[in-house]
Amino acid sequence: MGPIHFIIDQDIELRLLAEQDAPALFSLIEQNRPYLREWLPWVDYTRSAEDERAFIRSLYEQYKGNHGFACGIWYQGQITGTIGYHPIDWAHHKVEIGYWLAANYQGKGLMxxxxxxxxxxxxxxxxxxxxxxxxATGNIRSCAIPQRLDFKFDGIVKQGEWLYDHFVDLFLYSMLAGDWEKQRDVQHEK
Ligand SMILES: CC(C)(COP(=O)(O)OP(=O)(O)OC[C@H]1O[C@@H](n2cnc3c(N)ncnc32)[C@H](O)[C@@H]1OP(=O)(O)O)[C@@H](O)C(=O)NCCC(=O)NCCS
Known part of the structure; x- marks a missing residue:
C-alpha cells in the first residue's frame, strides 16, 4: 500500500491516523461523550489520550499487517472524526467500514x-x-449514509452489537465492486 492520503476537496482530507493525532482526537471524544456513547461501544473504555494513542498504535499494526487502515477526517484543518476498515477479510475479498464524526461537524456531507x-x-x-x-436500526443518521451511497439492504443482524448494557439490532448494508463501478458516474453527480 502507498501513503494513505485522500484529498476530497479544498476543505476535506483523510490521512492515516498517527500517534501524534491522539491528543486532538481524545479531546474531540471528551467533548462528544454522551453523543458518541449512544452508538459506539468503545467510548467508556477511552479514558485518556494514552488510551487513544494505544488504539492508534494497534490500528497501525493492523495497517502494517496489510489488514486495512483507519484515517482521521480533517475539515478546514480541524480533525473531526475517523473512518476505518475493520480487519480485511482477504479470504472472502470483503471489508466492513466503521466511522464517527463529532456532533458539530454533522450535516456537511463529510462522512x-x-x-x-x-x-x-x-x-x-x-x-x-x-x-x-x-x-444500529435506530441510528438514522448512520443508516442514511449507505442508503445515500445506494448500498443494498441485506437484512437485520439481530442483537448484533452490545452497547454497555443492552444489545442493538443492526441493519446490514453492502456494496459489490461491480455495482459500484456501474453507478460511479451517477454518484459523482449527486
Ligand atoms: C453517523 C454520522 C457519521 C452521520 O453524520 P452525518 O453528518 O449525518 O453524515 P454526513 O457527514 O455524510 O452528512 C450528511 C448530511 O450532510 C448533508 N450534506 C451537505 N453536503 C453534502 C454533500 N456534499 N454530500 C452528502 N451530504 C451532504 C446531507 O444532506 C446530510 O444532511 P441531513 O442529515 O440533514 O440530510 C454521525 O451522526 C456520527 O458520527 N454519529 C455518532 C457515531 C455513529 O453513530 N457512528 C456510526 C456507527 S454505525
Missing part, C-alpha cells in the same frame, strides 16, 4: 464523502469485492 473515498479505494486499489456497513 458520505469519506465513505465514498474508502469504498473506491477498497475496490480499485485493494481489489476487494464487497464492502459492508452495519448500523
Amino acid at each position: 458520505t464523502n469519506a465513505c465514498r473515498a474508502m469504498i473506491t479505494y477498497a475496490f480499485d486499489t485493494l481489489k476487494l469485492n464487497r464492502v459492508e456497513i452495519r448500523c
Whole structure:
C-alpha cells in the first residue's frame, strides 16, 4: 500500500491516523461523550489520550499487517472524526467500514464523502469485492449514509452489537465492486 492520503476537496482530507493525532482526537471524544456513547461501544473504555494513542498504535499494526487502515477526517484543518476498515477479510475479498464524526461537524456531507473515498479505494486499489456497513436500526443518521451511497439492504443482524448494557439490532448494508463501478458516474453527480 502507498501513503494513505485522500484529498476530497479544498476543505476535506483523510490521512492515516498517527500517534501524534491522539491528543486532538481524545479531546474531540471528551467533548462528544454522551453523543458518541449512544452508538459506539468503545467510548467508556477511552479514558485518556494514552488510551487513544494505544488504539492508534494497534490500528497501525493492523495497517502494517496489510489488514486495512483507519484515517482521521480533517475539515478546514480541524480533525473531526475517523473512518476505518475493520480487519480485511482477504479470504472472502470483503471489508466492513466503521466511522464517527463529532456532533458539530454533522450535516456537511463529510462522512458520505469519506465513505465514498474508502469504498473506491477498497475496490480499485485493494481489489476487494464487497464492502459492508452495519448500523444500529435506530441510528438514522448512520443508516442514511449507505442508503445515500445506494448500498443494498441485506437484512437485520439481530442483537448484533452490545452497547454497555443492552444489545442493538443492526441493519446490514453492502456494496459489490461491480455495482459500484456501474453507478460511479451517477454518484459523482449527486
Ligand atoms: C453517523 C454520522 C457519521 C452521520 O453524520 P452525518 O453528518 O449525518 O453524515 P454526513 O457527514 O455524510 O452528512 C450528511 C448530511 O450532510 C448533508 N450534506 C451537505 N453536503 C453534502 C454533500 N456534499 N454530500 C452528502 N451530504 C451532504 C446531507 O444532506 C446530510 O444532511 P441531513 O442529515 O440533514 O440530510 C454521525 O451522526 C456520527 O458520527 N454519529 C455518532 C457515531 C455513529 O453513530 N457512528 C456510526 C456507527 S454505525
